[in-house]
Amino acid sequence: MPVLEVKNVMKAFPLEKSQVTVLQDVSFSVDKDEFVCLVGPSGCGKSTMLRIIAGLEKADSGEILFHGEPQTSPNPKITMIFQLFGLLPWKTALENVEVPLEVHGIKKETRMEIARSYLRMVGLEGFENTYPHDLSGGMKQRVGIARALALQPEVLLMDEPFSSLDELTAKTLRELVLEIWRDPSLPTNTFVMVSHNVEEAVYMADRVLIMSSRPGRVVGEVKVNLPRPRTQYLRDSKYFQSVDEVMVILEKSKGEAQVKSQID
């Protein structure tokens, strides 16, 4: 049984006096230990999809199943990291990681210990008492990752986690995320990432889902069969083949959308 199932999700937002359909009949599933990536043009609703899975927004119709159970509100087993990190600026790095533990009523001593160990894991030892404004973008995202892992979730959702970082930092963080994904000692091993960077998606994911915009639909799926770790395959033709495959589907859906808007 898949860990996550997205079934016929529909979502529309009111815009001025009309409604804009952001997601139309989106269905897919994610298996255990799988790394799935959603790519698509901006405005295709991929971030909304992720937020519906996280329970931050409600779908107008359709459902999210987690281990077969319907899912409507935030669940500690499913957590998320944000594009702009979402750190609470009035809390130190350590306190930020403590936040989810605090909500779950874990004692101060214990949660400090847990938070410290996760900060160490993401390579932020020595920065425990630093406030977010004194951390670089990459370090902030490391805090975000540590915070997400603190409650030992099963599913990690990532909303364009590297797109506000410079390429070098992004590269290091991608490796960190893949390490966490592969680490058998951590329970967090089902990953869903939203990205608009096709190379990134192909490099990281087992499966890339391509979405079209307005209304957002899943228009294609590309399985990436490159062996891991993939660092050595970055110049390989197989890698470029997968990238091209994704690109072709993206272009095609874009063409269709243009034709459709011309007809309209």
Next chain:
Amino acid sequence: MNRRLIGYIVGFAVLVFAFWLVMTFVENPEIQSLPYYTFRTLLRITVTLGICVAWGVSFGILASTNKTASIILVPFIDLLQSIPILGYFPAVIILFISLFRGGELAIELSAILLLFTSMAWAIFFGVVGAVKGIPTNVMESAQSFGLKGSKYVRHVILPAIVPALISGATLAWCDGWFFMIAAEYIEYAGTTYWVPGLGSFLAKASYVYGDITLSVILLVLITATVVYINFLTWHRLMERATAGTYKPVLKIDLSGVGQLGVIKAIGPRRWLHLGNRIHWPKSLTAASHRLRKYTRLEKAIALVLALSLIFLMVYLLVPQVSFDAIKREFSSYPADELVNLPSYVALTMGRLGIAYVISLGVALGMGILAAEHKKFAAVFYPVYDIGQAVPILALFPVLFITLSRTFGGVIGLEITSIVMLVLDMIWYMFLNIVSAIRNIPSEIREVGKLFGFKGLKRITHVVIPCILPAIVTGSILSWGTGWNTIIFSEYMPYGAPTIYLEPTTINQTYMVGQNFNVSLYVSDVASLYTWQTQVNFNLSHLQCINVSEGDFLRSAGETQFYEGEINNTSGSIGPINSTLLESGRGVNGSGQLAIINFQVLQPGNSEISLSEGKTKMLDSNLRIIPESKVYSLPGLGSYLDKTGYLYGNTVLLILLLAIIATIVLLMEALVWRRLLRKFEKYHAEV
């Protein structure tokens, strides 16, 4: 469009009908002048607004584009802004009256100047903020296309400041209505100066006629007029001026709320609905500019300016710039209360503190509810909009009269004072809090939700930390406006008719054996039929020769006057009394009751006074006319009132103003600036 037009016409018709109703059914000798008063007040505020805009735009552009001008202007304006306007008003009046030798023009000009000083800042700081907010890329591209000088101003600066100008002008307009009552009706050193207008009429309704019903009716009428005009002008202007703003952060999304009919029907005061959006730059611009760090040079220049300003005021306002004159002012009344100054400061700060805590608590609760729950917002925003349009200063006498009936004078005034402060302070807090809550970044909200913060925990862990900087800016604005209100609200002259001696002081020196006159006057009396009083004098220096009747009471018919027993061995005359002979008659207004002739016996200073508790006045129905009683709470505000308005002691007034300005600036430097710097440091991220 049509619906809007119909709205205007219906609104106008309702207003006209309301005016007609009031004019027909309210009994008051001045009620027929109501349209004229409305026109005068409108004209006054509009003219002042025009001056403010001209001044704000020119000086604002100058201060924001020219470094030297900025170094001189900004600290100077900052200083002026930190002194409560109502405090330096007596000084303004005395200046104008001495410049124009009295007359209506002098009072009109001082009213306009007071309005100006209360209206100008929002525009100035709005303009400065908007010009500074022009993005570098826009400036650079303008430069690369060769836009310079006046062309640069016309094509880049003016379009950029339009939204700030409009919202600043809206604020100014509303501040104008707020201070109108204080500007149009002024009691200074025993004399009442007033200019025809709604504010003075309202003041007279409470102080002279003691007519609560009329006060309330006028209050409602004024509020309705303000709301209508806001709806007619600012609302429309704001809608047009939205496109060109550079800073989206100034706009707050209010989707859901803006769609309510109620809120669209009434003109918002400080909320301007831009479709679904709201524009409110004051906290961001004014506060950030006030709190910007000064360089050492700027501080030095500010200090020099402050000193020269004080010097200039002393020079202009004390006609005899001699050390003796200043010394005399320092030793004359109410300088004897200077020993109480520390306790006055403590009491006033206490009142402000209590009002601040109440406003903060209520505004926080209301703000969170309004920002988080659309149902509450539907109730709060209309309340807010109307509440904003009520000229709060005008509420003061009404509130006091009502409360003093239940609680008695002093406690009534204490409650009134705090209620007034709360009513005044709360809007700034509320507005800042709501806009800050609405501006909480969505990711922070989502983090709170994702990790399961709910209810109170969400508010204490996510919402409040996030809005702390806004609470600080709201606090600064609240305290600023609070200082203004406290001057007004600690001191309540109530029940207008007074019998008093004129002149209050005789500056002329008389030789031994010379004679001189002192008059007994009555002010603001309605239907006076009979009066009685007793006068005391210093018998070692003076003796009373005779007492004769003045022409005031006689203007209504024949009187019977009794000059009283002149006792030159105990130094008293009295009881002096006079009564009309024909029953049912009475005189209205102010005038001379009696003339007392004295002869100087010996050199020295002498005091002539009315015996306390011996004055009585009856009206034509032989009811006792209550004599003026001043309720005053011990505090800095009432002390300043007494000094400035009652005794016209300019030297002392300047001293008190300097003390208040020091407290304000100290609080800003020690409390607010530090807090803001601390919060802004980590909130730069948000």
